[in-house]
Amino acid sequence: MLASEGVAKVTKEASGYIKLIWSHWSARTGLIISIFIILIAIFAPLIAPRSYAQTDLKHRLEPPSPDFPFGTDELGRCIFSRVIYGSRIALWVGILVVIVEALVGVTLGIIAGYWEGWVDRVISFLSDSIWALPPIVLALGVVTVIGPGISQVVTAIAIVSWPPFTRVSRAKVLSIKNREFVIAAKAIGESDISIIVRYILPNIIPSILVLATLTLPTAILSTTALSFLGFGAQPPTPDWGDMIAKGMGYLQIAPWISTFPGIFLVITSLGFNLLGDGLRDLIDPRLRI
Amino acid sequence: MGILSYAAKRLSIGFFIVIFVSLILFIFMQLLPGDPITLLTAGERVSQQRIEELRRAWGLDQPIYIQFFFWLSHMLQGDFGTSFVFKLPVVRVVVPRIPATLQLTITALVISYIFGIILGTLSAVRRGMLSERVLTGVYTFLYSIPTYWLGAMLMLAFGFYLRVLPISGHGTLAHLILPASTLALPNIAIFARMMRTEVLETLYEEYVRTAMAKGLPRLVVLFRHVMRNALIPVTVLFFLELPWTIGGAVIVEAIFSWPGMGNLLYRSILMQDYPVVMFIIFLISIFTVISNVIGDILTAILDPRVTLKG
Numbered sequence: 001m002l003a004s005e006g007v008a009k010v011t012k013e014a015s016g017y018i019k020l021i022w023s024h025w026s027a028r029t030g031l032i033i034s035i036f037i038i039l040i041a042i043f044a045p046l047i048a049p050r051s052y053a054q055t056d057l058k059h060r061l062e063p064p065s066p067d068f069p070f071g072t073d074e075l076g077r078c079i080f081s082r083v084i085y086g087s088r089i090a091l092w093v094g095i096l097v098v099i100v101e102a103l104v105g106v107t108l109g110i111i112a113g114y115w116e117g118w119v120d121r122v123i124s125f126l127s128d129s130i131w132a133l134p135p136i137v138l139a140l141g142v143v144t145v146i147g148p149g150i151s152q153v154v155t156a157i158a159i160v161s162w163p164p165f166t167r168v169s170r171a172k173v174l175s176i177k178n179r180e181f182v183i184a185a186k187a188i189g190e191s192d193i194s195i196i197v198r199y200i201l202p203n204i205i206p207s208i209l210v211l212a213t214l215t216l217p218t219a220i221l222s223t224t225a226l227s228f229l230g231f232g233a234q235p236p237t238p239d240w241g242d243m244i245a246k247g248m249g250y251l252q253i254a255p256w257i258s259t260f261p262g263i264f265l266v267i268t269s270l271g272f273n274l275l276g277d278g279l280r281d282l283i284d285p286r287l288r289i
Numbered sequence: 290m291g292i293l294s295y296a297a298k299r300l301s302i303g304f305f306i307v308i309f310v311s312l313i314l315f316i317f318m319q320l321l322p323g324d325p326i327t328l329l330t331a332g333e334r335v336s337q338q339r340i341e342e343l344r345r346a347w348g349l350d351q352p353i354y355i356q357f358f359f360w361l362s363h364m365l366q367g368d369f370g371t372s373f374v375f376k377l378p379v380v381r382v383v384v385p386r387i388p389a390t391l392q393l394t395i396t397a398l399v400i401s402y403i404f405g406i407i408l409g410t411l412s413a414v415r416r417g418m419l420s421e422r423v424l425t426g427v428y429t430f431l432y433s434i435p436t437y438w439l440g441a442m443l444m445l446a447f448g449f450y451l452r453v454l455p456i457s458g459h460g461t462l463a464h465l466i467l468p469a470s471t472l473a474l475p476n477i478a479i480f481a482r483m484m485r486t487e488v489l490e491t492l493y494e495e496y497v498r499t500a501m502a503k504g505l506p507r508l509v510v511l512f513r514h515v516m517r518n519a520l521i522p523v524t525v526l527f528f529l530e531l532p533w534t535i536g537g538a539v540i541v542e543a544i545f546s547w548p549g550m551g552n553l554l555y556r557s558i559l560m561q562d563y564p565v566v567m568f569i570i571f572l573i574s575i576f577t578v579i580s581n582v583i584g585d586i587l588t589a590i591l592d593p594r595v596t597l598k599g
Contacts, residue, residue, distance in 0.1 A: 025422060129306045132577050134536025137554070141313075141570050144558050145320045221435045225540060228437045229555065244438050248544070251441060252449050259445075262438035270433035277429065
């Protein structure tokens, strides 16, 4: 295949996917919102009028005004700028959590589904036990041990929420591995690793992508929840969860401190939830988490 | 297989999960800074002789796997150590907090169960219409709200502006409304989604079409045939969601100063009262196992299509 043909094929496929997503109202709405948030995160320095850390003690706890669109906090920092920069933290931390979960979960799921036997029993017991427990409680246990901080929060949430990836990929592998093309590959002596990479992985990736999209808002909400409780980002990092927590102390006199980061958190999480729901309907309607 | 042996089998799996959780907690305790003896004596000044006694009593002079079994047997006897902060056995610190947590979580679950059923059924019946989009939009929106922010906003609206509800404390029904709604609203989606799927599946069953064909009014068919069947898995979900809601209650209790187990867990983490932290996690894992077993058994009893296999 010529390179130009390859490019044409990819472009055609991509436009096909976008048409598909566009045909579904929830996926379409979700995609628009998600892109909006991603653009805000990318262009944060251009959108935000001030730095997220710039304090101004003459303008403490000011209500929203043309100068400070979302008001100022107890140190006179511009809430609007902090909320805009905060989208970077929220997205980055959330995506990182999902990547770690997916890597761990899918690897274990493929191992369990492909080899079955006692490996499968051990992995399934592990994932069922962890998934049976309320994630936030287990995550709190993990941060008690490893202490506060952003990377600690990523670790804690990833440790407690990989099991859905294992379940989904294990079930997919079980259904794929007895199909003719896999049996044929085995018969001509292809190695297990090569079979997994060439035949099994491409077939489970669509479901994993749907699951990853559905997991992202949960990951963002749980990491910001740990920040809200004081175990996440340390100041002056503009973390939405931490900003909401700080604002709780001024709820009565300066409600804007907590209100605006929360609105952006809801918009972000709603966008990816709608996109994920839509993708599930389109790609893998029977996917259950 | 009879229902009793089925229950016994589920319970034994649950027992292994509890053992597994104890192992995780044991590893946590090993990783925590400080000597286990300091953890046990709550930092009090004790004589060298007493420390030696304790080391032997807890098997700390033994290899690590023997230590784990010592620890486990202490736990099974109800000995979970002493709280650093309260200077009391952790069981006596934590157990009195359980009723408040259960009151909050069960109220929240009942609210989300009822609203979930209504929204889910409506969105299934209205399939393909604009009102379906509005309904699914509403519960997806609720599901996207972080509980801690929702709590803050409800506090702001009903506690500060309207001044109709208390924002913290415990005792009267009015105190329960804000925390329970905070915990309930995001959960509605979980029940609504399942209800919607179940109703949609049941709507196309043979007996439902027969009932329609007989000329029974649509509403009668909906209530008598469709919803009754769809309610089975949704009711089971009630029990499966219980432990997760107890987890969510940690944040809600902390915001509203609710005197429950979750709030205690949060404060104990901040004050590094590790024995209390570990015991609460252990207790929640037992709640989880029990409610999962109840859920499984309910499925088996209510749904005759389920065969009682392990």
